[in-house]
Amino acid sequence: MEEKVEKQTLLVALGGNALIRKGEQGTVEQQFKNLSVPIRQIARLSQVYKIIITHGNGPQVGNLLLQQEGCDAVPKLPLEILVAQTQGQIGYMIESTLDNQLMDLGIHYTPLVSLISYVVVDENDPAFSDPSKPIGPVYRRKKDAPSGYPIKKTAKGYRRVVVSPKPVTIVEKREIKKLIDQNFIVICCGGGGIPVIREGRAFFGVDAVIDKDLASAKLAEEVGVDIFLIATDVPGVALNYGKADQQFLRSMALKEAEQYLREGQFPSGSMGPKIEAAMQFVSHSGKRAVITSIEEIQPAVEGKAGSEIRR
Numbered sequence: 001m002e003e004k005v006e007k008q009t010l011l012v013a014l015g016g017n018a019l020i021r022k023g024e025q026g027t028v029e030q031q032f033k034n035l036s037v038p039i040r041q042i043a044r045l046s047q048v049y050k051i052i053i054t055h056g057n058g059p060q061v062g063n064l065l066l067q068q069e070g071c072d073a074v075p076k077l078p079l080e081i082l083v084a085q086t087q088g089q090i091g092y093m094i095e096s097t098l099d100n101q102l103m104d105l106g107i108h109y110t111p112l113v114s115l116i117s118y119v120v121v122d123e124n125d126p127a128f129s130d131p132s133k134p135i136g137p138v139y140r141r142k143k144d145a146p147s148g149y150p151i152k153k154t155a156k157g158y159r160r161v162v163v164s165p166k167p168v169t170i171v172e173k174r175e176i177k178k179l180i181d182q183n184f185i186v187i188c189c190g191g192g193g194i195p196v197i198r199e200g201r202a203f204f205g206v207d208a209v210i211d212k213d214l215a216s217a218k219l220a221e222e223v224g225v226d227i228f229l230i231a232t233d234v235p236g237v238a239l240n241y242g243k244a245d246q247q248f249l250r251s252m253a254l255k256e257a258e259q260y261l262r263e264g265q266f267p268s269g270s271m272g273p274k275i276e277a278a279m280q281f282v283s284h285s286g287k288r289a290v291i292t293s294i295e296e297i298q299p300a301v302e303g304k305a306g307s308e309i310r311r
C-alpha cells in the first residue's frame with residue numbers, strides 16, 4: 001500500500017506591490033491583473049504544499065486614508081478599522097483570483113478561506129512615538145506630498161509614514177493551524193493584522209499599521225511552517241542596493257545578514273523588516289526563509305531563484 005506523506009507547509013507573504021506595481025495608479029483592473037502572476041504560481045504550489053498566504057496593505061491602506069480625508073460628510077475611521085477594511089478587500093481579491101486559477105488548473109476541491117486577523121502589540125512599544133511605516137502613494141518630490149503628516153524619503157520616493165509597533169502574537173494562530181491541518185488554503189494577517197492591545201481577556205484596536213513581514217514571521221513561527229517566502233518587487237536581497245556596484249545575493253548566513261543589517265544595507269520600512277523577519281524565523285525554526293520577486297515564487301521555492309537566509 002502506498003504510504004501517505006504529509007505535505008509541508010509553505011507561507012507566502014505578498015508585498016503590497018503584488019497588486020499595485022511601481023508607477024501604476026492602482027485601479028481595480030490593474031490590481032486583479034497583477035495578482036494573477038503570484039496567485040497562478042501559488043495555485044500550482046498548492047498541489048505540493050499546504051499554503052498560508054499573508055499580504056501587505058501599504059498602498060491600499062494609505063489610499064483609504066486619503067479617500068476619507070477628502071470627505072467631511074461622514075465620520076473619520078481610525079487606522080485599525082482601515083486595516084480591517086483592507087483585509088476584506090485584498091482577501092476578497094486574492095481568494096477570488098486563487099479560486100479562478102485553481103479551476104484553470106482543473107483543481108476543483110481546494111477549500112479556501114480569508115480570515116480577519118488580530119495581532120497583539122505592546123502598548124509600551126517605543127515605535128508608538130516614532131512613525132516609520134510608509135503607506136499610500138509615492139511622491140517624487142517632498143512638496144507634492146499632502147502637508148500635515150510625517151513624511152519620509154524611501155527607496156521609491158517620498159511617502160507618508162505611520163506608527164508600526166512590533167507583533168507580539170497572532171490571536172487566531174490556533175484556528176489557522178486547524179484550518180491548515182484540514183488542508184484549507186488560508187489567507188490571513190493581511191496588512192500585518194489588525195493591531196490590538198490586550199487588557200485582561202479583552203482586545204482594543206490601536207491606530208497603527210504592523211509590518212506584514214514581521215507579522216508573517218511571527219505567524220510562521222507560531223503555526224510551525226516549513227518554508228517562509230517573502231515575495232516583493234525585486235529579485236532578492238542586494239548589497240549596495242541602487243548603487244553602481246549593486247550585487248544580488250543568492251544566499252546569506254544569519255551572521256552575515258546581521259552584519260549587513262548593522263552596516264545599513266537594509267533600510268527600515270522596506271528591506272530591513274524582510275531581513276529581520278527572515279532572520280527571526282530561521283533562528284527560531286532552523287528552516288528555510290527566502291526573499292524573492294513576485295514573478296519567481298515557484299523557482300524560489302525550488303531553490304532556483306531569490307535570496308535564501310540560512311543558519
Ligand code: ADP
Binds near residue numbers: 056232236241267270
Ligand atoms: P513590499 O511592498 O513588498 O513590502 P517594500 O517596498 O517594503 O516592498 O520593500 C521592497 C523594496 O526594498 C524594493 O523595492 C527596494 O527598493 C528596497 N530595498 C532597499 N534595500 C534593498 C536591498 N538591499 N536589496 C533589495 N531591495 C532593497
Ligand code: MG
Binds near residue numbers: 015056058269270
Ligand atoms: Mg514592505
